[in-house]
Amino acid sequence: MATALNDSSRDRVLMVLALAALAPCAFAQGTTPAKLSLNTGKEIYEAACIACHGNGGKGMPDTTVAFDKPKSFPDFSRCDQTTPELNVDWKATIRDGGHGRGFSPIMPSFVDALTSEQMDKVIAYLRSLCADKSWPRGEFNLPLPIVTEKAFPEDEIVVTSALNGQGGPGSTTDIIYERRFGARNQIEVDIPVVFNRQSPGLWYGDVGDTTLGVKRVLIANLRAGSILSAFGGVILPSGNRTHGLGAGVTTFESFAAYAQLLPANSFVQLQAGTDQPTETSKAPRSVFWRAALGKSFRQSGGLGRMWTPMTEFVASRDFTSHATTDWDIVPQFQVTLSQRQHVRANLGFRIPVTNTADRPIQAVFYLLWDWFDGGLREGWR
């Protein structure tokens, strides 16, 4: 707060603001960056960013800056805070200023001051400030498919609804909470709420079988563009079996999830695993495997709103004597809703292609909130 500043800190404030104001102007008024020999990311940082972001990217102490901030400066040396952010999101903030992503407008736009290459260099410098390379980079945080689980550990809340398009009316809504801990781990809770029509006029709705689990990243190699994770969890019989809302038995679930980044913002995400019920008289053991193929398109010179069409191929098979594999195809479209890209929606159709008799086509929709990136109502501009 400006009122709480003493004289010497007020001087520093003025200096910071003067520097901040001058740095971009120096470029804008025809002094080419080359003349200032701002060739390395570090040089650019020291000329244009350090006044606010401080030595080593730690941010100027709150008492030395006069402006009201929605939160403290990002600390670029903290891997837990920086690695989830994508380079393209940083570049959008540098190009368009904080305003462009619903951050503090005090973060200026450098669209006239820095070339695209210089922005990439200063981003590479900011990346070098996180020393612990065990944190997987946010580039692996690919758009979430409707069925296939991601390899990347998330801080997210997702609400997914599936509505029967044929046969008996019914719907399932999954409320999924995911939270990271440490560099590579994440816990997950999935509570389904099921509604179905037992007989004409008689609807039944309740909680289904709840999943608790832990995911851990095993390999994340940005140069190769691959990430591999393992998941172990337990599905609790919280759903009422007699009403068809649960299996009535505790089941252990385990799977591996893998993603490969491909050229031109395309990707493939794979998942394979098994469900092992503790009593096979109530529910059969089963295996499942899933693949999602997609490609993202970004508006506004590659830095704006993102559209991602995807198609999933989903298979599962029970370990019973006459079982055959259930195959589904799930075409879908994800779009980022908020300017900050942390609130997203996806709409798709789950279309059974084998064993279609008792498996209706479903419309599936989710809303996703990456709460690490800001409040639900922040970042819309």
Ligand code: HEC
């Ligand atoms: C006038 C002060 C000021 C200057 C100069 C400045 N920034 Fe910022 N920057 C901020 C503030 C304040 C925020 C935090 C915005 C928020 O969180 O609401 C910010 C946020 C950012 C972010 C977003 C971080 C995140 O958490 O997503 C990036 C990236 C960034 N700045 C890079 C730079 C670079 C690179 C430069 C120099 C080319 C620079 N900034 C110059 C004030 C400044």
